[in-house]
Structures are given as C-alpha cells and as structure tokens.
Amino acid sequence: MAIIKRYRALIILSIILLGLSLISPERGTQALSLTSASLIDMFSLLPPILVLVGLIDQWVDKQVLIKFMGDDSKFLGVIIALLLGGLAAGPLYIAFPIAITLLKKGANIRYVVFFLGVWTTAKLPIVLFEVAAFGWKYTLIHVSVGLIFFYLVGVFFEKRFDPNTLLKEDITSNE
Amino acid sequence: MSQSIFLYGLIAILTGLSWFKDRQKTKKALMKAKNILVKLAPELLAILLFVGLSLSILTPETISSLIGERSGVIGVFIASFIGTFAMLPSFVVFPLADTLVSNGAGLVQVSAFIATLVSVGFASLPMERRIFGKEFTYMRNLSAMLMAFIFSFIIWVVLPWL
Structure with missing residues (x-):
C-alpha cells in the first residue's frame, strides 16, 4: 500500500x-x-545542487550558519537569503533541498521562506529576461512586491511553525 | 547550457577540495546527495511527466485565447489556475509571457500567470510535501497564490499611471 x-x-x-x-x-x-x-x-542542474547540499551538510558549521541566518542574524539573514536566491538558477523545486538543509543547520524559518520567495521573484538571470520583455517599471513592481510579500510570509511562518516538526523527515538518510 | 557547465565545474572543484581535506566527509556528502536523489526519484519523475503533459496541452495560442485582454477578474483566476498547473523552465517564462501578450492576452492576467507559474507548483506538491510536510507546503503555495493576486491587482491599478 x-x-x-x-x-x-x-x-x-x-x-x-x-x-x-x-x-x-x-x-x-x-x-x-x-x-x-x-x-x-x-540533470543539467539537480545533481550538482544535491552534491552541494551534501557538502554543506558535512562542512558548514552549525554555529556559523546560525550567525549568518539564525534567530539573531537580523539584516545579515536577509542579505544572505537575497544572495542565495538571487544568484540561483533553475526551477523552485531545486531550492527545496537547499532550504531544508539551511533549516537543519539552524537557519531561522523567516529567512528560509524569504529565500524561497527571492528564488521565485528576484533571480538575477530571470530578472534580465523580465526587463527585456516588459520593461524596468514592470520588473521593479514585480520584484519589490515579491520581496516585501515573501518577507512578511516569512515572519508569519516563523510564528506559525516549529522548526523541529519541519525537520521530522531527514531526506539525506537512506531509510 | 553554459550555466550547467559552470555549476558542474564549480561543484567538481568544491568536491575535489573537500576530498583533498577529508575523504570520509566527502564520501558522506556524496552518499547524502545520492540518498536525496533516490528518495525523491518518484516525485522528480512526476514533475518531468507533468512538464511534458502541460507543455503539449497548453500551447501559447490556447493560453492567450483563455486570458484575453477583456477577460477581467475571471481571466486573472483562469490565469492563476493555468500557472498553478503548468510547469516551465524559468528562462522560458518571460519570453513565453511576451508571446502571450502579443497574441492578445491581457498584461494583468499574464502577470497572475507568471507569478503562479514560478511560485505555485501543483506538479512539485508531492516533492515539497515529502521535504517540508503537508501544512508548510499548502500554506506556502496558498500564500504564493495570494501574492499573484496582489501583484496582478497592483499591475492593474498602478501601471497605467506610470
């Protein structure tokens, strides 16, 4: 079954x-x-991203990530989420394994949700396509509405969810 | 394509460095990557099939005819519905949106289509649920849908003034 x-x-x-x-x-x-x-x-994007997730899992020190994206990282968390999401490539589902790894390493839910939002609305390579298609005013509205909205969603999710329940399933184990 | 070569190259270098420093850790990292791939394989295959199906059914002409310039609020709903179910590589999204507008689709409706296309994923729901659990997944997708409505409303009201 x-x-x-x-x-x-x-x-x-x-x-x-x-x-x-x-x-x-x-x-x-x-x-x-x-x-x-x-x-x-x-296959042009997913395998290297998964290896990256594995490397982050092994090498990135939890204390360091907490400093960058943890509960008290404040503005730094926003900047890191912007950089990670903005320089990314590919569809959103590729971001899911990255997001859960960040969460596992102690990132605050707010910044992780914001990171997913940045990934969908402000990926730099895609923004360039957007300007070419609809002009910079349109793009500016889209990107700013997206960033503000998903930051607020992050704030809401932080209150709503307990990180431990989200981390219940370990996708990197082989069970 | 160049994006992919860059990414593979970068990760190969990082893996090489990691191997040089600590073989055990590197082996573990690669095992973890493999585990994720194996674990999510059915969900990933479902996404691929979904992309193929949605692209073969939803041609630009079909979409444009459904969300024409005068389709109004109903057009916005139809557009978000299509955007939710369709799944496209992200670099195709804006060239396609441009084609839709030149085929007679309304910009407001196309905006709702774009926003749901990139952030609400029916096809990736099984995968997202497996990673984050049910509640997180549904709430994230619902909030992304809300963002699509707000965004297209703002385009509707604000853009004519600019």
Whole structure:
C-alpha cells in the first residue's frame, strides 16, 4: 500500500499520458519527447545542487550558519537569503533541498521562506529576461512586491511553525 | 547550457577540495546527495511527466485565447489556475509571457500567470510535501497564490499611471 501511495502521482500522470496518446497519438509523442527534454534540463542542474547540499551538510558549521541566518542574524539573514536566491538558477523545486538543509543547520524559518520567495521573484538571470520583455517599471513592481510579500510570509511562518516538526523527515538518510 | 557547465565545474572543484581535506566527509556528502536523489526519484519523475503533459496541452495560442485582454477578474483566476498547473523552465517564462501578450492576452492576467507559474507548483506538491510536510507546503503555495493576486491587482491599478 505504501508503495502505491509513493508512486500515486506518477501512476496517475502515466494514465493521463496514455489517455492523451489514445485520443491524439501526435500530442502523446510530443508530451513524451517534451518529458525527455525536461529530463535533460533537470540533470543539467539537480545533481550538482544535491552534491552541494551534501557538502554543506558535512562542512558548514552549525554555529556559523546560525550567525549568518539564525534567530539573531537580523539584516545579515536577509542579505544572505537575497544572495542565495538571487544568484540561483533553475526551477523552485531545486531550492527545496537547499532550504531544508539551511533549516537543519539552524537557519531561522523567516529567512528560509524569504529565500524561497527571492528564488521565485528576484533571480538575477530571470530578472534580465523580465526587463527585456516588459520593461524596468514592470520588473521593479514585480520584484519589490515579491520581496516585501515573501518577507512578511516569512515572519508569519516563523510564528506559525516549529522548526523541529519541519525537520521530522531527514531526506539525506537512506531509510 | 553554459550555466550547467559552470555549476558542474564549480561543484567538481568544491568536491575535489573537500576530498583533498577529508575523504570520509566527502564520501558522506556524496552518499547524502545520492540518498536525496533516490528518495525523491518518484516525485522528480512526476514533475518531468507533468512538464511534458502541460507543455503539449497548453500551447501559447490556447493560453492567450483563455486570458484575453477583456477577460477581467475571471481571466486573472483562469490565469492563476493555468500557472498553478503548468510547469516551465524559468528562462522560458518571460519570453513565453511576451508571446502571450502579443497574441492578445491581457498584461494583468499574464502577470497572475507568471507569478503562479514560478511560485505555485501543483506538479512539485508531492516533492515539497515529502521535504517540508503537508501544512508548510499548502500554506506556502496558498500564500504564493495570494501574492499573484496582489501583484496582478497592483499591475492593474498602478501601471497605467506610470
């Protein structure tokens, strides 16, 4: 039963793909080739990020991270979150393993949630695309609304969640 | 592509340095990386299938026809709905948004689409839940959706004045 539950999403999606292929074989093959193309995209970023997460886990001293992103890091925590999220690349799901590792090392939830927000709205390479497409006024509104909003979400999450319950599952263990 | 080469190169150098300093720690770090990959494999595969499906169904023409300039608030909701379910590589997002606007989609609606596309992920929900747990995941996604509404509202009201 547990196995079925784990693969539930995958099974449902495969059935949808099968259905699509039956209705329109053309679209079905297209979906399949797009899936393999995104597999390549995923493997161009995810493995090194996971190794980075492993290295952070082994080398970064908890006390140091607490100083940079912990409860009393104040403005430094904001700056570090901005740098980490702003210089990042790739879709948000790549940020999840990084975020949980920061949390495990003693970062405050506020800065971790803010980091995820920065990742979605103020990634530097993407901001450049945004300016090219919609101009700097639009971009400025987007980035500032995003940063303010996700900082406030961080403040709220800090009150709402206990870090220990979030860290219940250790994704780096092999159980 | 160059981004990927840079990242692989950087991590290779860091791993090399780590190996030089402490083999045991490096082995552990690599094992941890492998464990995450194995553990999240079903969730990651689901994301990939989802990307393929959503890209093959949602062509730019389809999206533009759903969120036209006069679609109003309902258009904003439809746009956030599509953005929630779709999943695209981030460097494609703005070129696509540009195409949508030139195909007749409204800028306000496209803004809601962009904001949900990058921060609300139906496809990555299983993965996010596995890492952070149910409550955190749903609340983060809901708040990101709220951000999309606020942002498109501001674009609606403020941008014409600038």
